[in-house]
Amino acid sequence: MPEFDEGAGRLSFKLVYYGPAQSGKTSNLMQLHELLCAELKGELMTLETQSDRTLFFDLLPLGMRAPSGLLVKLRLFTVPGQVQHDGTRKAVLSRADGVVFVADSQRREASNNAEAFQNLAGNAARVGLDFERLPLVVQFNKRDLPDIAPQAEILARYAATPWPVTFATATRGEGVAESLARLLEAVYRRHDADFGLGARHGLSAEAFVQAFVGSVRVTM
Amino acid sequence: VNGAAAFDRELTLPEVVRGLPLDRVAAALEMLVGAPVGIEDPTGRIVAGHAVPGGQAIPVELEIEPLGVLRVPAGRLQQGAAAAVLLKLLLHARAQVIRAGDLHASAMSTEYDALRQRHEALQQSEARYRELVQSLEERVRQQVALLDERQRQIYLAERLASIGQLAAGIAHEINNPTGFILSNLETGRRYLPRLHEFKAALAAGSPAAASWQRLDLEFIVDDLDDLLGDCIVGAQRIARIVRDVKGFSSIDRPDPEDVDLNAQLATVVAIVAAQKPAGVTLSEHYAEGLPRLLCLPGHLNQVFVNLINNALQAVEGREGGRVEVHTRIEGSDLRVDVIDNGTGIAPEVLPRVFDPFFTTRGVGRGVGLGLTVARDIVGAHGGRIELRSLAGPGTAASVSLPLTPTR
Numbered sequence A: 001m002p003e004f005d006e007g008a009g010r011l012s013f014k015l016v017y018y019g020p021a022q023s024g025k026t027s028n029l030m031q032l033h034e035l036l037c038a039e040l041k042g043e044l045m046t047l048e049t050q051s052d053r054t055l056f057f058d059l060l061p062l063g064m065r066a067p068s069g070l071l072v073k074l075r076l077f078t079v080p081g082q083v084q085h086d087g088t089r090k091a092v093l094s095r096a097d098g099v100v101f102v103a104d105s106q107r108r109e110a111s112n113n114a115e116a117f118q119n120l121a122g123n124a125a126r127v128g129l130d131f132e133r134l135p136l137v138v139q140f141n142k143r144d145l146p147d148i149a150p151q152a153e154i155l156a157r158y159a160a161t162p163w164p165v166t167f168a169t170a171t172r173g174e175g176v177a178e179s180l181a182r183l184l185e186a187v188y189r190r191h192d193a194d195f196g197l198g199a200r201h202g203l204s205a206e207a208f209v210q211a212f213v214g215s216v217r218v219t220m
Numbered sequence B: 001v002n003g004a005a006a007f008d009r010e011l012t013l014p015e016v017v018r019g020l021p022l023d024r025v026a027a028a029l030e031m032l033v034g035a036p037v038g039i040e041d042p043t044g045r046i047v048a049g050h051a052v053p054g055g056q057a058i059p060v061e062l063e064i065e066p067l068g069v070l071r072v073p074a075g076r077l078q079q080g081a082a083a084a085v086l087l088k089l090l091l092h093a094r095a096q097v098i099r100a101g102d103l104h105a106s107a108m109s110t111e112y113d114a115l116r117q118r119h120e121a122l123q124q125s126e127a128r129y130r131e132l133v134q135s136l137e138e139r140v141r142q143q144v145a146l147l148d149e150r151q152r153q154i155y156l157a158e159r160l161a162s163i164g165q166l167a168a169g170i171a172h173e174i175n176n177p178t179g180f181i182l183s184n185l186e187t188g189r190r191y192l193p194r195l196h197e198f199k200a201a202l203a204a205g206s207p208a209a210a211s212w213q214r215l216d217l218e219f220i221v222d223d224l225d226d227l228l229g230d231c232i233v234g235a236q237r238i239a240r241i242v243r244d245v246k247g248f249s250s251i252d253r254p255d256p257e258d259v260d261l262n263a264q265l266a267t268v269v270a271i272v273a274a275q276k277p278a279g280v281t282l283s284e285h286y287a288e289g290l291p292r293l294l295c296l297p298g299h300l301n302q303v304f305v306n307l308i309n310n311a312l313q314a315v316e317g318r319e320g321g322r323v324e325v326h327t328r329i330e331g332s333d334l335r336v337d338v339i340d341n342g343t344g345i346a347p348e349v350l351p352r353v354f355d356p357f358f359t360t361r362g363v364g365r366g367v368g369l370g371l372t373v374a375r376d377i378v379g380a381h382g383g384r385i386e387l388r389s390l391a392g393p394g395t396a397a398s399v400s401l402p403l404t405p406t407r
Helices: A025-035 A083-093 A107-126 A151-158 A176-195 A205-213 B013-017 B022-033 B074-201 B207-214 B217-249 B261-273 B297-315 B370-380
Strands: A003-005 A010-018 A045-048 A054-065 A071-078 A098-104 A136-141 A165-167 B038-040 B046-049 B056-062 B065-072 B257-259 B281-285 B293-295 B322-330 B333-340 B384-389 B395-402
Touching (some): A010 A083, A010 A176, A025 A045, A025 A054, A025 A071, A025 A098, A025 A136, A025 A176, A045 B074, A054 A083, A054 B074, A071 A205, A083 A107, A083 B074, A098 A107, A098 A176, A136 A151, A136 A176, A151 A165, A165 A176, A176 A205, B013 B046, B013 B065, B022 B074, B056 B074, B065 B074, B074 B217, B074 B297, B074 B370, B207 B217, B261 B297, B261 B322, B261 B333, B293 B297, B297 B333, B297 B370, B297 B395, B370 B384, B370 B395
Parallel strands (some): A010 A071, A010 A098, A098 A136, A136 A165, B281 B322
Antiparallel strands (some): A003 A010, B038 B046, B038 B065, B056 B065, B257 B293, B322 B333, B384 B395
8 A cells, every 4th residue: 555644744665677687677777767757756776786787776756746736656666586585575565656667678588488477376466455546557678689479469369468568678768758757657546546646636647647757759 | 672771862962972081182272262161961060071160061962862961161162162063073973883883782682592593493393203213123022022032933934944944854754654654553353363263263172273372372362453443543643742732833824813722722631741841740621612713823832832842941940840731711812831849940031031042941951032033923912921930839831822913
């Protein structure tokens, strides 16, 4: 559940970028930090090691004011993708309000994607998240690389699932804002009623998404 | 998830600056600004530096939230803004370390819990294996004991077989000459009346009658009758002993048979009595109407020989030595008691009497297998054997044999 601090007038969503090792989770956050023109944009806190691997987490804080004056805050986290950091992944995932699963489009990474997705489902259960109702977007990243699964094939595979699929080349900033936009739509749907986002705070879904990512060009 | 502080909680100024050398930070900022500055939390409390009355507050944020302010003199706003950027970056770096540390602690504690659970599972599995090993040792011990017992039974069976073969061979060889000796003796005895007829036919005073008188043939004929009678009794005894030996050894009957235990005991007593010490009474007390017992008679005979021989040795040389053999029915068992009034068994010896190769007799008088073998045989019949010292002098050996064997 999002953290609602009535005294401080603040509603805070925790969004987590999950996925196999080196699929581009940190790249997503770095590009968002560059691209987004949110009302409030904090420093990107990143803890990459020398080999470009996330050891603990990355954190990008964003914020906007609803017409009611409510501060709506997003805290975007990445998890370490390497298999051995599962304890850290679980701790970062706990209390998440939404997940962007960053998959690697290269064909040879298919089994790593599947394993990481299983790990996400398993860890969500372990930290007490209702995976069925958790807002989730699946992003296929690295569209610029050769030998990738074609979009049509991926879309066909995910047609039966409830999750939106996006395509991205995070290193060039393509598709990252769109992925976040799709997740924010799902998050809004999930929590609008609980927190009266539209009714009490005058915040529509479009305004909520636009405040963070501007008008996103949908590239599919 | 666990006891550790959530790494993603909102941080406050006191938390972020904990452990920082704030005096040195404030002093350095004051040197940059060229005037006294104050670091204040959102409530206006001075955390480090000096009070700056009438000063300008420059907000210092962490993760888009106001964390505190840097208050600088009004004329120092430009330098103050630069100092505020440095302070913000310092606190940001500080927050990063705190979050990473908390996350690390939380992940470690999760992993530790998981490891501990796996460790406990391993310990349980190890305990199961240890139990298995222990029971394995016990089972090996039982198997070894069983093998020992089987080996003794084989030893006994072989010994019985060789004794039986020898006995059967000797019995056969003795039986034939005994047969014609007995037959000839009886024929010879039947000839004697003719000598009496011959004497009656002699005329008194004839030379033949005088010779009869002189050679004392009257006495010789009578004595010959006695001699032949004694010989016949002796030969009959030989024939009976041979028959008993053959019956005892049962070499030609290796399979279980339905037998009359009383008759078996009578045979055994007949054989053993031949070697009984002088002055010892050996008495038999058999219950009537004893059901027949399915058993290996040759093997059981060995048991009874061993028990009766032990009893006889216990009373050897004692005044009024007495050995009694009893049979009776006890529930679903047939029971045989061999009771003597001999030396008895010393208490320290009693627990060891069934041990293999344990003997109280001198070298050459027993290898210490008699009772061991007896116990094994009785055990093979599903029965029990028990030795106890009696209140008066003496020993009672009891053998219980189930009428329906359990194994």
